[in-house]
Amino acid sequence: NTAWPGRIEKIKDNPVFIIDGAHNEDGAKSLSKALDKHFKGLKERYIRRYGEAYLLPSPKEKELMRVLKDICEANHIMYKPDEVFAYLNEYPGKYEEISLF
Numbered sequence: 727n728t729a730w731p732g733r734i735e736k737i738k739d740n741p742v743f744i745i746d747g748a749h750n751e752d753g754a755k756s757l758s759k760a761l762d763k764h765f766k767g768l769k770e771r772y773i774r775r776y777g778e779a780y781l782l783p784s785p786k787e788k789e790l791m792r793v794l795k796d797i798c799e800a801n802h803i804m805y806k807p808d809e810v811f812a813y814l815n816e817y818p819g820k821y822e823e824i825s826l827f
Contacts, residue, residue: 734760 734757736744742764746757761768784790798805804813 736764 734744734746736742744760744764746760747753758769761772794805797803804810
């Protein structure tokens with residue numbers, strides 16, 4: 727078995743709390759299957775409420791982003807998209823995308 731932190735990772739049981747860093751179509755499909763498995767009927771309720779939206783607004787976005795910022799800064803993790811992409815662009819070709827299939 728392969729563990730991929732942040733990939734459909736259950737971090738709490740009561741209430742169930744799952745995190746996922748899906749960022750492309752395959753990731754979204756995997757997340758959808760996992761949600762169907764763990765939360766029966768959630769997919770239908772999601773589609774009724776949000777349609778095909780991938781990003782969702784949160785009434786606590788500012789608070790959540792502050793927590794993310796604090797954790798990232800405390801652990802020396804880049805979190806601003808422009809900084810991450812600037813860093814990645816410094817190393818073209820260094821990171822080759824791999825496929826398991």
